[in-house]
Structure formats: C-alpha cells, structure tokens
Amino acid sequence: MSTVRDVVVTGLGATTPLGGDVDSTWAAALAGESGARTLENDWAEKYGIPVTFAAQIKVAPDQVLPRPEIKRMDPSAQYAIIATREAWADAGSPEVDPERLGAVVSSGIGGIWTTLDAWDTLQERGARRVLPMTVPMLMPNSPTAYVELEIGAQAGAHALVSACASGAEAIGYGIEMIRSGRADVVVAGGTEAALHPMPLAAFAASRTLSLRNDDPQGASRPYDSDRDGFVLGEGSGIVVLESAEHAAARGARVYARLAGVGLSSDAYHITSPDPDGRGQIAAMRRAVENAGIGYQDVVHLNAHATSTKVGDLTETRSVRTLLGSDADHVALSATKSMTGHLLGGAGALETIFTIKALADRKAPPTINVANPDPELDLDLVRDVPRDLPAGDVAAINNSFGFGGHNVALVATSV
CATH class of the missing domain: 3.40.47.10 (Thiolase/Chalcone synthase)
Structure with a gap:
C-alpha cells in the first residue's frame, strides 16, 4: 500500500x-x-x-x-x-x-x-x-x-x-x-x-x-x-x-487514515445517475489512486444504496466494472437500510460507519433483503455483521447526489 x-x-x-x-x-x-x-x-x-x-x-x-x-x-x-x-x-x-x-x-x-x-x-x-x-x-x-x-x-x-x-x-x-x-x-x-x-x-x-x-x-x-x-x-x-x-x-488515538478522495460529476441528468456509471466509476478510481492502494487491498464498501430501483444496481455494476474479480472479496454494506437516508448527513455518517468497520474489523449488516435482486453480483453482508480480515486493508465509502455529484472516500486501517 x-x-x-x-x-x-x-x-x-x-x-x-x-x-x-x-x-x-x-x-x-x-x-x-x-x-x-x-x-x-x-x-x-x-x-x-x-x-x-x-x-x-x-x-x-x-x-x-x-x-x-x-x-x-x-x-x-x-x-x-x-x-x-x-x-x-x-x-x-x-x-x-x-x-x-x-x-x-x-x-x-x-x-x-x-x-x-x-x-x-x-x-x-x-x-x-x-x-x-x-x-x-x-x-x-x-x-x-x-x-x-x-x-x-x-x-x-x-x-x-x-x-x-x-x-x-x-x-x-x-x-x-x-x-x-x-x-x-x-x-x-x-x-x-x-x-x-x-x-x-x-x-x-x-x-x-x-x-x-x-x-x-x-x-x-x-x-x-x-x-x-x-x-x-x-x-x-x-x-x-x-x-x-x-x-x-500529541499522542492521539487514531481510528483510521482517510487516504483517498475521488470526485466526479455525471453531466447526465438532474436526478438520475448515468446508467453506465461512468461518474461513479471515475470517483472510486480516483479515490483508490489518490490513496495509493491497489484494488486487492479493498475489503469493504459502504454503498450509497438508497433502496431505489435504478440507483442500487447502477452502483453495484460500477463497483464490479472498476474492481473486476477483486470485487469478490469486498464485503458490501448498505446501512441506509437501518438509518434511512440522511441526505446531506448521509455521507458523513456512512464515513463514520466505514471508519468503525475498519477499527473494529466488523462490516455492518444490510437488513430487509428477503429476496435479493438477481442482478446483484456482489458479496452483500446480510442481517448480521461480517468479520473483516486482519492486516493492512482498505474500505470505500460512496456518496452520490442529485445533480450527478459523485464522491468516494477511501479509508485505510492503522
């Protein structure tokens, strides 16, 4: 790393x-x-x-x-x-x-x-x-x-x-x-x-x-x-x-490093994401590159995942396109299933969840998924937390907003 x-x-x-x-x-x-x-x-x-x-x-x-x-x-x-x-x-x-x-x-x-x-x-x-x-x-x-x-x-x-x-x-x-x-x-x-x-x-x-x-x-x-x-x-x-x-x-206790920032804009639609996920992919790629890590280092992703028909799968396809086979070892969490959507507060709270996941080596669950969408091809953490691996690992937090705003943050363990 x-x-x-x-x-x-x-x-x-x-x-x-x-x-x-x-x-x-x-x-x-x-x-x-x-x-x-x-x-x-x-x-x-x-x-x-x-x-x-x-x-x-x-x-x-x-x-x-x-x-x-x-x-x-x-x-x-x-x-x-x-x-x-x-x-x-x-x-x-x-x-x-x-x-x-x-x-x-x-x-x-x-x-x-x-x-x-x-x-x-x-x-x-x-x-x-x-x-x-x-x-x-x-x-x-x-x-x-x-x-x-x-x-x-x-x-x-x-x-x-x-x-x-x-x-x-x-x-x-x-x-x-x-x-x-x-x-x-x-x-x-x-x-x-x-x-x-x-x-x-x-x-x-x-x-x-x-x-x-x-x-x-x-x-x-x-x-x-x-x-x-x-x-x-x-x-x-x-x-x-x-x-x-x-x-x-000053001898401060450190939870994690925030090592990567990736920003992009879709230039596609005022509310709908680009169905090809180009902006989302760009934001995640820039965040990973900015952090100086490899895709193989990413073990967890807190998704934007609002529970809308189009948005959820656009994001997962973007993750798969970017990470390829490395996505297979990423524990995917969608915490809005529990908190609801805090709008401007969502990305900050989910960054805290991402940091806590790395600090405690626990990926939080996604609840209410009784019938997983057949198009979902990522490893979703369902109902109970998932242990994350030891060692130097990284996690991504995605946040997307109306207007085509895309933000990805990469946190790394300490």
Whole structure:
C-alpha cells in the first residue's frame, strides 16, 4: 500500500435515528436495528402526504442542548453541534493554533424548518413578527458557522452543497485542507433536518420514497427485488481530521487514515445517475489512486444504496466494472437500510460507519433483503455483521447526489 496516508481520524461524533452518539448508533447498526417509525403527527391527514413514516432522530436536541442554544439554531445546526461536541471530546479536545484549525460542515437542504416557519409567520402574523435571527438560522452555512464558533476555527469554515453527497464531500474538502497545508486539524461532516411536511411531500411526489406505511422498519430494503424507494432520515455525523504528524506529536488515538478522495460529476441528468456509471466509476478510481492502494487491498464498501430501483444496481455494476474479480472479496454494506437516508448527513455518517468497520474489523449488516435482486453480483453482508480480515486493508465509502455529484472516500486501517 502507498504512502498517501497523511490524514487520520482522531474523533467521531453523531446523532442519528439509531442513537444519540456514535457508540449507541454503531451498536444498533451492528444489531441490525431500524430507526424508521410511524410519525406521530397529522401531516398525512392534514396535507394528503402519502408517506406516514420516516427515520427521526432518536434523541431530541432539547434533551442535550440548553434552550437558549436551541432558540438561535435551526435543527440542522443543532444536530451538527451535538455531533461536534462528541467528536471534539472524543479526539481529546486538542489544543490547536486557531489559524491551523478548520471547519467544513455541509447540508443538502439547509435550514428548511426555519425558512418555512418564517414564511408561515410572515403570512399569518406579519413582517414585524419574523425573528431577527431568521437569516443566520436558515443560511446553508449556518451549521459550519456554529461549529467554527464552537471550536474557534480560523483556518476557514466551509459549507459545500452537493445534495446527498454533501457530507462526504465536506470530509474530502477537510482532507485537502490538511494536505495543502492550510490546517493541522479540521472538524468535518454533514447534517440534515428535513423531516418537515413540505420536503416529505416533495420527495413523495418525485416517487423516490418508499410507501410501505404498514411496515416502516422494513421499508428501506437496498438490493431487494421488492424495493420501492428510500426512507427519509435526519441527523448528523462529524469527524475530527488531523495531520498524522500533529496527531502523533500529541499522542492521539487514531481510528483510521482517510487516504483517498475521488470526485466526479455525471453531466447526465438532474436526478438520475448515468446508467453506465461512468461518474461513479471515475470517483472510486480516483479515490483508490489518490490513496495509493491497489484494488486487492479493498475489503469493504459502504454503498450509497438508497433502496431505489435504478440507483442500487447502477452502483453495484460500477463497483464490479472498476474492481473486476477483486470485487469478490469486498464485503458490501448498505446501512441506509437501518438509518434511512440522511441526505446531506448521509455521507458523513456512512464515513463514520466505514471508519468503525475498519477499527473494529466488523462490516455492518444490510437488513430487509428477503429476496435479493438477481442482478446483484456482489458479496452483500446480510442481517448480521461480517468479520473483516486482519492486516493492512482498505474500505470505500460512496456518496452520490442529485445533480450527478459523485464522491468516494477511501479509508485505510492503522
């Protein structure tokens, strides 16, 4: 394996439909639990929304954050701050020159609750009742701005937006900040809080959501012949990235190296992936080359796998085309079957899953695959975790977004 391993992960944080932190989320994932459940509201009846379930965050922010913080943050920023505090503490709250500390936290949708609540207030109560903090709460860079303030980052704070690839691209940008010499430490990841009736109705209208209202926990079923769409989720995943030298100098515990970043765009369609998978193949190939490893080193892949008819198999064909016979020894996991689809938070959470898989040598399961699609020709980890081999190995995390955004990250063991 190559020498391009200068960026390591020293801290992890999350709040998800499976748990309020990384440990509880990872334990639930290894146990094959689903975070999807019927919504306890009247949205379906009131608005005629055909979907009555989603993967809501398991621990509400008001159980973690003080009321003054909640009042000045959109839920998307609340989730990011909760995950950031866990990740920062997990990294040992490193002492860093502020000018060598960065933040990159992305969201695919942004402050949708704040935006629509403000519009309702304007219509119903007039302009004087619109909150003065509305703009800082709704702006898509609000989560990364609050993270920057939280940790005192002065090397730069960024919010890349690439739909469902946003969280992974944020981590990739953080890696490049360290590689380029701009920063020694970067807090990076994604967040999303879009469980609002309007996005739910819009995704339903696009026919991308599962309609299994009678079985929420069995609704997200990647690679199953009867899959009918994804389950909308919410939450945040944050990682602390650090140069290997900086981490070693302070004796930090290292989970894994983030050794490869691959980016591409399809230039094909605003929502559908290129059926030939050219962009996906390019992103994965660039990530592997960037990491300086061989295809034979890859033992695990956390797939984007949203549980849509077209998307799942396009990705698996891309993996097979790129890796060839080396794909036979890759343990494939589709963790959205448990978490739902966190949109801009998905790639960050799944990067954490990929890192944990390497650190613990356990590939998480894919649940709800009762009738595997006959076109699936990869080694899918079903129902129970799979042990990963010892030694120097690598794993890929794929994230793809509307607009043809493709991001692949390669993690290697330590």
